[in-house]
Amino acid sequence: MADNFIHSIIDKDIESGKYGGEVYTRFPPEPNGYLHIGHAKSICLNFSTAKKYGGKCNLRYDDTNPIKEDEEYIKSIEEDVKWLGFQWDKRLWASDYFDTMYEGAVDLIKKGKAYACELTADETKEYRGTLICAGKESPYRNRPIEESLRLFEEMKDGKHPDGAMVLRAKIDMSSPNINMRDPVIYRISHATHHNTGDKWCIYPMYDYAHPIEDAIEGITHSICTLEFEDHRPLYEWVLNEIGWWNPQPQQIEFARLNLTNTIMSKRHLKKLVDDGFVDGWDDPRMPTIAGIRRRGYTPEAILDFGNRIGVAKANSKVDISLLEHCIREDLKAKVASRNVVEKPIKVIITNYPEDLVEYMEIENSREVPEMGTRLVPFSRELWIDGEDFQEIPQKKYFRMFPGNEVRFKGAYFITCNEVVKGDDGKIEALLCTYDPETKSGTGFEGRKVKGTIHWVDAKTAVPIKVRNYGYLMVENEDGEEGYNQDSYECIDAYAEPALAEAGAGDRFQFFRHGYYIADSKQYDENNRVFNRIVDLKSSWKK
Ligand code: ATP
Ligand code: MG
Numbered sequence: 001m002a003d004n005f006i007h008s009i010i011d012k013d014i015e016s017g018k019y020g021g022e023v024y025t026r027f028p029p030e031p032n033g034y035l036h037i038g039h040a041k042s043i044c045l046n047f048s049t050a051k052k053y054g055g056k057c058n059l060r061y062d063d064t065n066p067i068k069e070d071e072e073y074i075k076s077i078e079e080d081v082k083w084l085g086f087q088w089d090k091r092l093w094a095s096d097y098f099d100t101m102y103e104g105a106v107d108l109i110k111k112g113k114a115y116a117c118e119l120t121a122d123e124t125k126e127y128r129g130t131l132i133c134a135g136k137e138s139p140y141r142n143r144p145i146e147e148s149l150r151l152f153e154e155m156k157d158g159k160h161p162d163g164a165m166v167l168r169a170k171i172d173m174s175s176p177n178i179n180m181r182d183p184v185i186y187r188i189s190h191a192t193h194h195n196t197g198d199k200w201c202i203y204p205m206y207d208y209a210h211p212i213e214d215a216i217e218g219i220t221h222s223i224c225t226l227e228f229e230d231h232r233p234l235y236e237w238v239l240n241e242i243g244w245w246n247p248q249p250q251q252i253e254f255a256r257l258n259l260t261n262t263i264m265s266k267r268h269l270k271k272l273v274d275d276g277f278v279d280g281w282d283d284p285r286m287p288t289i290a291g292i293r294r295r296g297y298t299p300e301a302i303l304d305f306g307n308r309i310g311v312a313k314a315n316s317k318v319d320i321s322l323l324e325h326c327i328r329e330d331l332k333a334k335v336a337s338r339n340v341v342e343k344p345i346k347v348i349i350t351n352y353p354e355d356l357v358e359y360m361e362i363e364n365s366r367e368v369p370e371m372g373t374r375l376v377p378f379s380r381e382l383w384i385d386g387e388d389f390q391e392i393p394q395k396k397y398f399r400m401f402p403g404n405e406v407r408f409k410g411a412y413f414i415t416c417n418e419v420v421k422g423d424d425g426k427i428e429a430l431l432c433t434y435d436p437e438t439k440s441g442t443g444f445e446g447r448k449v450k451g452t453i454h455w456v457d458a459k460t461a462v463p464i465k466v467r468n469y470g471y472l473m474v475e476n477e478d479g480e481e482g483y484n485q486d487s488y489e490c491i492d493a494y495a496e497p498a499l500a501e502a503g504a505g506d507r508f509q510f511f512r513h514g515y516y517i518a519d520s521k522q523y524d525e526n527n528r529v530f531n532r533i534v535d536l537k538s539s540w541k542k
Contacts, residue, residue, distance in 0.1 A: 004310060004311035005254075005311065005313060006045070006049065006221070006223060006252055006254065006311055007049065007052070009221070009252060010023055010049070010053060010221060013220070013221075014053070018220075018247055019220040019247055022055060022218075022220055023049065023050055023053035023054070023055030023056075023220055023221065024050070024055050024056050024057070024058075024217070024218055024219050024220045024221075025046040025047070025049055025050045025055065025056075025057045025058075025219065025220070025221055025222075025223060026046065026057060026058040026059070026060045026214065026217060026219050026222070027042060027043050027046045027047065027057060027058070027059055027060070027081070027088070028060045028061075028062045028094075028210075028213070029059075029061065029062065029077055030061070030062045030063070030065070030067075030266075031061050031062075031063060031067070031070060031073045031074050031077060032067055032070075032073065032266060032270075033073060033266030033267075033269060033270050033281075034073065034076050034077075034080075034266070034269070034281040034282075034286075034288040034289070034290050034291075035076070035077055035080045035081075035288065035289045035290075036264050036266070036269065036286075036287045036288050036289065037257065037259065037262070037264070037287045037288075037289065037292060037302070037323075038256055038257040038258075038264045038287075039080075039289070040080075040084060040289055040302055040306065041256075041257040041306055041309070042223070042225075043080075043081055043084055043086060044084065044302075044303060044306040045223060045254065045306070045311060046223055047081075047084075047086035047088075048086075049221070049223070050089075055220075056089035057086070057088060057089060058088055058089050058090045058091070058092055058217055058219070059077075059078070059081060059088035059090075059091045059092070060091075060092045060093070060094060060213060060217070061074070061077075061091075061092070061093050061094060062094050062206075062210075062213075063093055063094055063095045063193070063194065063195060064094050064095065064203060064204055064205075064206065064209045065203065066189055066191035066192065066193040066194075066200075066203055067193075067194065068194060076281070076290055078091075079290075080289040080290065080293075083289065083293060083299055084289070084299050084302060084303070085299050085303070090217075092217065093195055094209060094213045095193060095195040095196050096195070097209075097212060097213055097216050098196060098199075098200055098204070100212060100216060101204045101208070101209055101212050102156065102202075104212060104238075104242045104244070105152065105167055105185060105186055105204075105208075106149065106152065107242055108169065108185075108241055108242065109145060109148045109149050109152060109167075110145060110149070111241065112145055112170065113169065113170050113241050114148065114167055114168060114169050114170055114185065115138075115140060115141055115142075115143060115148045115167070115168055115170055116140065116143070116147070116148040116151035116152055116155070116165050116166070116167055116168075117138050117140045117141070117165060117166055117167070117168045117182075117184075118140055118164070118165045119138050119139075119140070120163070121163065124138075124166075124184070127173075128178060128181050129173070129178070129181065130178075131178070134173065134174040135173035135174065135178075135181040135182075136173060137173050137182075138168070138182065141170060141173075141182070148167075151165060152167055152186070155167070155186070155188055155201075155202050156200070156201070156202050158190065158201045160188055161188070161190070162188050162189055162190055163187075163188065164188060165188070166184045166185075166186060166187050166188070167184070167185050167186035167187075167202075168182045168183065168184050168185065169182060169183050169185050169208070169234075169237070169238075169241075170182060171183070171234075171237060177230055177233055178230075179207065179230055179231050179233065179234050180233055180234060180237070183205070183207060183208075183234060184205055185204060185205050185207070185208035185238075186202050186203070186204055186205065186208070187202065187203060187205065188201060188202050189201065189202070189203050191203075207231050207234050207235065207238075208234075208238055210222075210235065211235045211236075211238045211239050211248075211249065211251075212238065212239075212242070214249040215239055215244070215245040215248060215249055216245075218249075219249040220247075220249055220250070221249070221250060221252055222235075222249045222250065222251045222252065223251075223252050223253075223254060224251060224252075224253055224254075225253060225254065225255070225256040226253045226254065226255050226256060226313075226314075226315060227256075228251065228253055229253045231251075232251045232253070235251045236248075236251075253313075254311050254312065254313065255311075255312040255313060255314055255315045255316065256315065257309065257318065258315065258316070258317040258318065259287070259317065259318050259319075259320050259323065260317055260318070260319050260320045260481075261320050261471035261472070261473045261474060261475075261481065262287045262320060262471070262472070262473060263287070263472065263473055263481075264287060269281070269286065269287070269288060272286070272472075277483065278472070282294045282521075284296075284467070284469055284519075284531045285469050285470075285471075285472050285487055285488065286472070287472075289302075293520075294519070294520055294521065294531070295469070295517070295531055295533055296327075296507055296515065296516070296517030296531055296533030297327050297533065298327065298330050298331070298334075300330050301323075301326040301327040301329070301330040301331075302326075304326045304329070304330065305322065305323050305326040308322065308326065309322070320471070324534045327515070327533060327534050328515065328534055328536070331507060331509070331515045331533070331534075332365075332367050332509075333367060333368055334507070335365075335507045335508055335509055335515065336364040336365055336371055336374075336508055336509070337363075337364055337365055337366070337508065337509040337510075337511050338495060338496055338498060338499045338508045338509070338510060338511065339362075339376065339409075339454045339455065339456050339495065339496040339510075339511050340456070340464065340466070340493050340494070340495045340496075340499070340510040340511065340513060340516075341383045341384055341385040341386075341454070341455070341456050341493060341494050341495075342385055342386060342387070342466060342491055342493045342513070343385065343386025343387070343491070343493075344383040344384070344385070344386065344456075344493070344494050345383065345384050345385075345386055345388075345389050345427055345429075345430060346381065346382075346383060346428065346429040346430070346458065347381070347382045347383070347384050347414070347416075347429070347430050347432055347455070348380065348381050348429050348430070348431055348432065349380050349381075349382070349414065349432050349433065349434050350417075350431050350432065350433055351433045351434060352379070352380040352434055353380070354380060356379060356380070357377050357378070357379045357457075357459075358377070358378045358379070358411075359375035359376065359377055359378070360375065360376045360377075360378050360410045360411050360440065361373045361374075361375055361376075361410070361441070362374060362375075362376050362409070362410040365509075374498050376410065376457070376496050376497075376498070377457040377459075377460050377496075377497065378408075378411050378455075378457055379457050379458070379459060381457075381458040381459065382408075382455045382456065382457055382458055383455065383456045383457075383458055383461055383494045384400065384430075384453055384454075384455050384456075385453065385454070385512075387399075388400055388451075388453040388454075389401065389416075389427075389430065391419055391427075398449075398450035398451035399451040399453055400416050400430070400451070400453060401416065402416050402417070402418070402419060403415070403416065403417075404416060404451070405435075405449050406449055406450075406451035406452065406453055407438075407440075407449050407451065407452040407453070408434075408452075408453060408454075408455050409440075409452050409453065409454050409455070409511075410440050411434075411439070411440055411455070412434040412435060412436070412438050412439055412440070413434065413435045413438035413449055414432050414433070414434045414435075415432060415433050415434075415435075416430050416431075416432050417431050417432060417433060418430070418431040419431075454511045454512060456494045456495060456496050457496070457497075458494075460496075460497040461494035461495065461496070461497075462494065462495045462496070462497055462499055462500045462528065463492065463493075463494060463495075463528070464492075464493050464494070464495050464499065464528040464529070464530060465490055465491070465492060465493070465527070465528060465529045465530070466490070466491050466492075466493045466510075466513075466516070466529075466530050466532065467488065467489070467490045467519075467529060467530065467531050467532060468488075468489050468490075468491070468532045469487060469488055469531070469532055470484055470486065470487040470488070471484055471487060472484055472487055490529075495510075495528075499528075500528075502518045502523075502528070503518065503523075504518050504519065504520050504521075504523040504524075505517065505518060505520045506518045507533070508530075509536075510530075512536070513532075513535070513536070514532050514533070514534055514535040514536050515532070515533040515534050515535075515536075516530040516531060516532055516533060517530065517531050517533055518530055519531050
């Protein structure tokens with residue numbers, strides 16, 4: 001069964017025997033930054049398509065621009081692909097095909113299908129025409145083949161400076177598709193390439209290089225994003241005119257992923273890193289795969305998200321709350337709950353014995369009873385969450401306020417009798433009493449209370465730091481997205497002692513607060529920092 005339009009195309013190709021039943025895809029990143037969640041969609045699509053049909057998928061670095069090699073980017077790309085659970089067939093470099101690309105270009109010139117053009121960049125642009133106006137032929141278009149061959153060789157031999165001339169495909173200056181108006185296929189750039197060094201001072205353009213890369217590798221289905229739809233005739237032209245490969249790969253376009261509250265371009269993300277707006281490519285707020293991983297997302301949640309958004313032929317923007325829904329769904333079945341209180345307020349139970357400690361048995365997960373229980377110490381002095389007390393309660397507030405009785409989850413009914421304040425007016429403690437009859441698990445049915453709150457025993461409380469994150473991008477009053485200057489807070493909190501056993505990378509639900517992960521980079525026994533993966537409430541509607 002085809003589960004998207006790309007698979008329908010593949011099903012037809014398998015039926016017709018076009019590629020002998022084979023499916024070979026590739027993921028072709030330019031190693032100029034870290035991968036983001038948009039790339040994750042492309043990775044899932046390419047690798048799982050190959051997997052579904054028993055085919056293969058290559059990891060191919062698109063390094064046809066003489067960029068500086070950055071080991072950091074290469075390492076991160078490979079780590080990210082593997083983390084998502086995929087393994088490439090071959091790891092390849094587009095620059096390894098420069099010789100073939102050059103031979104192909106010479107072949108095109110010999111066939112009268114390409115020519116050396118000496119128009120300046122501005123002139124070339126002017127001659128190209130517009131959407132409503134046909135282009136004008138270059139005066140160099142009909143120069144003798146021998147002359148173009150000689151000039152192209154001179155370009156290769158470094159006899160001309162950058163920008164002096166280019167090699168152009170000879171197609172059709174009046175084509176309604178501007179990409180077909182004699183596109184540039186080679187340019188001069190006296191730059192050192194990380195792989196080929198100074199061997200080349202001419203470099204192929206993407207539209208010329210990409211089909212050749214695919215053809216050399218025997219790619220059957222070359223999946224790319226929608227912006228390349230208008231480039232497909234050129235993709236096909238290159239393969240048809242050079243004519244060396246049969247069958248030829250076919251380009252198929254799908255809609256790129258756009259997400260609300262998210263910026264998704266390596267160039268912009270790099271700027272955030274370079275400007276110090278975020279703490280590196282793997283800042284937990286970043287939409288990079290590295291950032292999302294450090295934030296605490298699981299590969300399962302990303303794959304689930306990829307499946308739910310599907311593969312479309314038209315661009316759209318996906319609500320980020322769907323991604324959040326996916327991680328909640330994944331974690332709720334996997335992680336244990338712990339009591340953590342933020343902005344803590346001290347509770348003293350005045351009628352509870354001074355030295356008594358009781359160990360309350362509390363379930364680890366409401367959703368998964370198989371996750372068992374743990375023993376949580378309870379004694380005379382406790383911490384409760386700042387959110388769970390209001391001195392003057394607002395309407396419909398059922399948690400703690402003077403005179404009100406609430407359930408301390410897994411323990412007793414407790415009534416707040418008095419608020420003790422310091423000279424500065426700040427609350428120092430709430431003096432409370434408990435009802436020994438109401439112990440949890442004893443079947444007490446005497447009366448009901450409306451509020452249930454969680455708590456942490458003061459003597460054994462573990463101090464932790466909680467990092468809460470907002471979106472990097474938020475909408476302003478005009479409905480436009482801009483950088484959020486307030487996307488991060490780090491607050492002190494207390495946790496029940498069981499949380500002291502956590503190691504870096506461990507995930508928990510903090511009861512009533514959200515899902516958290518012990519930071520993979522900065523967590524240790526003296527600095528227990530937890531990142532909020534996602535809060536508990538879902539704003540996403542099916
Ligand atoms: P960016 O503009 O973010 O730098 P890019 O397209 O230049 O992205 P590449 O490294 O060239 O990045 O892309 C590698 C592959 O990932 C390409 O096949 C590209 O189409 C795909 N890709 C990039 N962004 C998205 C996205 N938002 N959704 C789906 N696929 C994407
Ligand atoms: Mg790019």
